[in-house]
Amino acid sequence: MTRFAMVIDTRTCIGCGDCVVACKTENKVPAGLNRDWIVEATSGTYPNLKTEFRSERCNHCSNPTCVTLCPTGASHLWQDSNIVLVDADKCTGCKACIAACPYDARLVMHPDGYVDKCTFCHHRVEKGLDPACVSSCPTRCMHFGDLDDPGSEVSRLLATRSWKVLSPETGNEPNVYYLT
Amino acid sequence: MEELLVTARSNALIDPGLHIWTWEVAMYLFLGGMTAGIMVFAAAMTLLNKDEEAPLATTQLALLGPVVLSLGMTTLFLDLEHKLFVYRFYTAFMPLSPMSWGSWVLVFIYPVSLLQILSTLRNGYPRLAVYPDRSALGRRVLDWCESNRRSIAMAAIPFGVALGIYTGILLSAFSARPFWNTGILGPLFLVSGLSTAAALVALAARRHGERLMFTRIDLVLILVELALVALFLINLSTGSGVQIEALESIMGGPYTLLFWGLFIGAGLLVPLLLEVLELRGVSMKVVLLAPVLVLLGGYLLRQVMLDVGQESTWTQYPSQYNAELLDRLHR
Numbered sequence: 001m002t003r004f005a006m007v008i009d010t011r012t013c014i015g016c017g018d019c020v021v022a023c024k025t026e027n028k029v030p031a032g033l034n035r036d037w038i039v040e041a042t043s044g045t046y047p048n049l050k051t052e053f054r055s056e057r058c059n060h061c062s063n064p065t066c067v068t069l070c071p072t073g074a075s076h077l078w079q080d081s082n083i084v085l086v087d088a089d090k091c092t093g094c095k096a097c098i099a100a101c102p103y104d105a106r107l108v109m110h111p112d113g114y115v116d117k118c119t120f121c122h123h124r125v126e127k128g129l130d131p132a133c134v135s136s137c138p139t140r141c142m143h144f145g146d147l148d149d150p151g152s153e154v155s156r157l158l159a160t161r162s163w164k165v166l167s168p169e170t171g172n173e174p175n176v177y178y179l180t
Numbered sequence: 181m182e183e184l185l186v187t188a189r190s191n192a193l194i195d196p197g198l199h200i201w202t203w204e205v206a207m208y209l210f211l212g213g214m215t216a217g218i219m220v221f222a223a224a225m226t227l228l229n230k231d232e233e234a235p236l237a238t239t240q241l242a243l244l245g246p247v248v249l250s251l252g253m254t255t256l257f258l259d260l261e262h263k264l265f266v267y268r269f270y271t272a273f274m275p276l277s278p279m280s281w282g283s284w285v286l287v288f289i290y291p292v293s294l295l296q297i298l299s300t301l302r303n304g305y306p307r308l309a310v311y312p313d314r315s316a317l318g319r320r321v322l323d324w325c326e327s328n329r330r331s332i333a334m335a336a337i338p339f340g341v342a343l344g345i346y347t348g349i350l351l352s353a354f355s356a357r358p359f360w361n362t363g364i365l366g367p368l369f370l371v372s373g374l375s376t377a378a379a380l381v382a383l384a385a386r387r388h389g390e391r392l393m394f395t396r397i398d399l400v401l402i403l404v405e406l407a408l409v410a411l412f413l414i415n416l417s418t419g420s421g422v423q424i425e426a427l428e429s430i431m432g433g434p435y436t437l438l439f440w441g442l443f444i445g446a447g448l449l450v451p452l453l454l455e456v457l458e459l460r461g462v463s464m465k466v467v468l469l470a471p472v473l474v475l476l477g478g479y480l481l482r483q484v485m486l487d488v489g490q491e492s493t494w495t496q497y498p499s500q501y502n503a504e505l506l507d508r509l510h511r
Contacts, residue, residue, distance in 0.1 A: 037189035039497065065355055071279035072268040090268050093261025095193070095200040096279050102356035102494040104198060108191040113262035167494045169420075171355065 002081040003062065003147040004120055006134065007154045007163070008055055009179040012141040015040050015053035019133035019142065023057075026121065026132035033108045035118040036133060052180075055133065055142065058105055058118035059166065059174030060084050066097040074115075078122050082175055085122065088114040102170040120144075147175070189497070197491045204259035209347045209482040210376070211252030213369055215289070216344030217377020218245045222296055223333035223340065231303065234390045237381050239304030242296040244380070249289060249343075278350040285342050292339045295332045299325040344370040351489060358422040359429070359492035360485070362415045368408040368481075375401035376478035379451075379471035391467075392459065398474060399455045402448055409444070426492030430484070438484050447477015 015038050023029060023036050036057035044050050060082050067075045067084055074090035075097050077083065086097070091114035098115065110116040121131035125144075129135065134142040145152035154177075157163075161179045168174070193200045222242040231238045260266055270287070274280040301322060302309040312318030325332065348369030351360040378398040385391040416427045430439040454470035 033191055034189055068276045069279065069353060071272075071274055071277045071283060073272040073274055074268070088262075090265070090272070091262050092265050092268050093263070094259075094279065095261065096277075098194065098200050099198065099354050099490055100356050104194055104493055104495045109193055109261060114265075170494055 001148070002079075003175065004060065004081055004083055004125065005145065005147045005154050005158075005175040005177060006057075006120070006131070007143040007145075007157045007177045007179060009141040009143075009157075009161075010052045010054060011179065012139045013053040013055060014139055016138060018136050018138055019055045022132040022136035023118070026124075027119070029116075030111050033110075033116070035108065035116070054178055056103075056105060056166070057133075057176065058084060058101075058120075059103055059172065059176045060118075060120055062173035062175060063171060065102070065172055066100045069096050069100040071096060078119075083120045083122050083125070084117070085119055086115050086117055088112075088116075091115050102172055103166060103174070196497075198493065199490065201259065201486055201490060203483065204255040206479065206483040206486045208252040208256035208259075209369070209486070210479045211248050211255070212347055213344050213373025213478065213482075214376045214380065215245050215249040215252065215293075215373075216340045216342075216370065217374040218242065218248065218380070219289075219293060219296065219336045219340030219343070220374060221377055221381065222300075223336040226300070226329060226333040233387075234381075234385075234393055235304075235387065236385045236390055237394070239300040241377075241381060242293065242300060243305065245293040245296065246290060249286070249293070253286065278346055278353050282343075282346045282350060285339070285346060289339055289343055292332070292336050295325055296336050298322055299329040299332050302326065341370065344373040351485065354489075356494065357426075357489050357492050358420070358494070359416065359426040359489040361423070362412060362419070364408055364412045364415055365485070368405065368412060371401055371405045371408060372478050372481050375405055376475055379474035379478075383468060383471040383475075395455050395458055395470070398471070399452065399459070402452045402455070402474070406444075406448055406452075409448075422492070422494055426488070429488045429491065435484055435488050438480065439488075443477055443480040443484055446473055447480050448474075451477065 017038055020034060020036055020038065024034070027035065029035055036055060039054045039056055040051060041054065042049055042051045061084070062082050064075075064077070064082070064084050067077060071094065072090045072092060074087045074092075076085060076087060078085050088110075093109070093113045093115065095109070095115070098109075108116050121129075121133075124131060130144045134144045143153050143157060145154040147155055147158070149155060157179060158177060163177045163179050165174045165177055189195055218241055221237050222245070225234050225238040257263065257266060269280070269283040272280065273284060298321060301312070309322065312322055345366045348366035351357070352363055352365040354360050375398055378394045378401055381394040382391050382398060385394065413427070416423045429435045451470040451473040454473070458467055458470065
């Protein structure tokens, strides 16, 4: 099984939002909906403040509760990897998967009634390309690759830098990593 | 102290808080639970040979099962966003998804329920039984059902229990929703479903003895339900941080009145008191009020669980705009 991961460097991200625009353009995401977004987290008390920018999206978890709880098999894993996709032809719009995501991140309701989500741009990954958000990042703070390959850029970054994932205590084993 | 600014995220149904399921789903959970109770009581009364003492529950109640369930499934269907693809529930069986189990249980409920109805049709609805009795096949079917009445009743109980408990298990399986993530929810929904069905019989029974019998049954069920609610609250209040946080919604938060005032107060405690008074023989001009309140409480349980549960979360993006900070600038 290939374990695709995204590694995002919060120290070089400037929160410009290009990843959001690239995703909307590449995937023709309907107006008013977004598959990714930027969080600007400021902590501390003035004047000792620290700001962290995070580009967030579906975590393509290794233990995806959205796939487990889907009653029809519409939520599924792509080609023996951890990329979580939704088959619109099997989706009843019951919304169980939306409730099943601890990150409230995974899915948005497409105007046509089925559940839509970040695909890690599997149509690009298939051709050996990076997801649109990664390839459009002007500061090159986003990295994409296979964590099961110890020589990949993402593996090397995680081996050499300090990192975190969002709410690891959910047990979902998310695969979007943030370098800190 | 952390302040968060989130850009480009205002996804319908998800932001600012999850609000994917509304009254349609609460109504289904309520009516599905009541159907479970209807099947279980009709079967139990048959097995206990209560034809004389409880004629409504033994011979007529079962007919309401498919009617109530179909109403519930209609509201559930209204909730689906991709309605034409509803058949997809039946092109797969996903063993790890309680919702998939539930949709298949629903398929089996109808034939079991139909057999239950046919096995008591001649006794309960003689005017309806005239129609199948006109044909040889109809007579044979009714005869077969009547002679297998006890076996059918024994089969109806596990199916009724499965229908009553699965909705609670379904919600409790959402590890992403801390308010639901407790095993008590299954038994709680089952007992509430039984209680609403008992209230329905108490409401509809013409014979005084039958009404008293089901008032007594309901009294016990309300006490069990109160105990399960207490366990639920103990479970969450001693749970993980996100569960304690989720509980605040009903402990001083926006759902406090709905939970304590309407569900616990008007839906459980007031009918409990009225039923005790009725059984003690205190003359009551409003004997019908107790079962009506039990039905209301049964619905409110589903609605409050659904509302608070889907809002409860691991991920919060609080206060993106603080007006107080602007005020400070003006000083």
